[in-house]
Amino acid sequence: MNSEIISVRRAVTGDADALEELYTQLAEDRAVARPARGDDASELLASILGQKGRCLLVAVLERAVVGTADMVVAENLTYGGRPWAMVENVVVDKQHRGQGVGTALVREVIRRAIDARCCKVQLMSLKHGKEAHRFYRSLGFQTVAEGLRMYLD
Numbered sequence: 001m002n003s004e005i006i007s008v009r010r011a012v013t014g015d016a017d018a019l020e021e022l023y024t025q026l027a028e029d030r031a032v033a034r035p036a037r038g039d040d041a042s043e044l045l046a047s048i049l050g051q052k053g054r055c056l057l058v059a060v061l062e063r064a065v066v067g068t069a070d071m072v073v074a075e076n077l078t079y080g081g082r083p084w085a086m087v088e089n090v091v092v093d094k095q096h097r098g099q100g101v102g103t104a105l106v107r108e109v110i111r112r113a114i115d116a117r118c119c120k121v122q123l124m125s126l127k128h129g130k131e132a133h134r135f136y137r138s139l140g141f142q143t144v145a146e147g148l149r150m151y152l153d
C-alpha cells in the first residue's frame with residue numbers, strides 16, 4: 001500500500017480531463033470503444049452526475065485523480081424490495097496500480113451499497129481480465145453467473 005493517503009469521493013465536472021485519460025487506458029486494456037472527448041465528455045459527465053442512483057467515484061492520490069469506478073443503485077421488486085448495486089468501469093491509472101487505489105474504490109462502492117441497503121453488488125468484468133478477477137475475488141466477490149452482452153453499434 002502506498003504511504004500516501006488515497007481518498008475516494010464523488011466525481012465533479014472538473015474531473016472530466018482525468019476521467020477521459022483513465023477511460024482511454026481502459027479502452028486500451030480492454031479493446032473497447034473509445035471514451036467521449038472534449039465538450040461531449042464534459043456534457044455527458046454533467047448529465048451522469050445528475051442521474052438518480054448514479055455515483056461516479058474517483059480516487060485521489062496527492063491531489064491527482066488516479067482511479068474511478070461507476071456505480072448505479074437500482075430499485076428492485078425482488079429481494080424483499082431491497083435495491084441492488086452495479087459497478088463497472090473500475091480503472092486505476094497504470095502508474096498507480098498495486099498501490100491500494102482499486103481496493104479503496106471497491107471498498108467505497110461496497111460501503112455505499114450497504115448504506116443504500118442493497119442486497120448485492122454486481123460487478124462487470126470481461127472474461128479475459130484474469131488479474132482483475134483475482135483482485136475482485138480477493139475482496140470477496142464470487143463468480144456466480146455467466147454474463148452475456150450485445151453491443152448495439
